[in-house]
Amino acid sequence: MAWEEPLAMGLALGYLLLIIxxxxxxxLLAAMSAGLYLKIFYDVGLFxxxxxxxxxxxxxxxxxxxxxxNSSGQHLRIQRWPLKLHLLILAAVLTSGVGIGLLLARFTDxxxxxxxxxxxxxxxxxxxxxARKVLENWLWWVAIDLVSIVLYLERGLELxxxxxxxxxxxxxxxxxxxxxxxxxxx
Numbered sequence: 001m002a003w004e005e006p007l008a009m010g011l012a013l014g015y016l017l018l019i020i021x022x023x024x025x026x027x028l029l030a031a032m033s034a035g036l037y038l039k040i041f042y043d044v045g046l047f048x049x050x051x052x053x054x055x056x057x058x059x060x061x062x063x064x065x066x067x068x069x070n071s072s073g074q075h076l077r078i079q080r081w082p083l084k085l086h087l088l089i090l091a092a093v094l095t096s097g098v099g100i101g102l103l104l105a106r107f108t109d110x111x112x113x114x115x116x117x118x119x120x121x122x123x124x125x126x127x128x129x130x131a132r133k134v135l136e137n138w139l140w141w142v143a144i145d146l147v148s149i150v151l152y153l154e155r156g157l158e159l160x161x162x163x164x165x166x167x168x169x170x171x172x173x174x175x176x177x178x179x180x181x182x183x184x185x186x
Contacts, residue, residue: 008036138175
């Protein structure tokens with residue numbers, strides 16, 4: 001992992017910076033970073049995080065497509081989802097994350113299966129929000145990233161924990177920038 005983790009980290013940072021700026025090319029960096037992190041997480045026993053990377057690769061393809069122009073030449077616009085929907089999603093994320101975590105604890109040697117599962121299910125949901133340009137995705141990422149920092153430190157992935165600390169800051173910047181862009185598009 002001597003070179004893989006720093007390269008994956010750099011690609012992931014590039015992805016996030018381009019997402020904040022609403023650049024479609026961000027999704028290419030996302031796919032490359034996810035490919036590297038797939039191997040890294042599998043090697044350290046974070047199986048749900050490894051599986052999440054497969055989803056990220058698929059979402060990178062979808063995001064690249066969705067952020068292109070539609071048949072009428074328009075780009076996807078930033079949108080908001082109602083609080084009630086976010087609360088329902090949160091309940092579903094927590095319930096499914098605990099359920100999957102309990103299964104992993106019983107049938108595998110997964111490390112930290114419940115928090116790993118909750119952050120993974122949350123990240124699946126939030127990545128969909130990014131691909132659909134839902135403003136509140138940034139707030140979801142703050143929560144997910146804070147829990148992920150603890151997971152990565154526990155597994156000895158200090159560089160990745162540092163990356164996720166940076167993600168918290170960048171998510172707050174993304175929230176601010178997308179709110180400004182949403183006001184401008186209205």
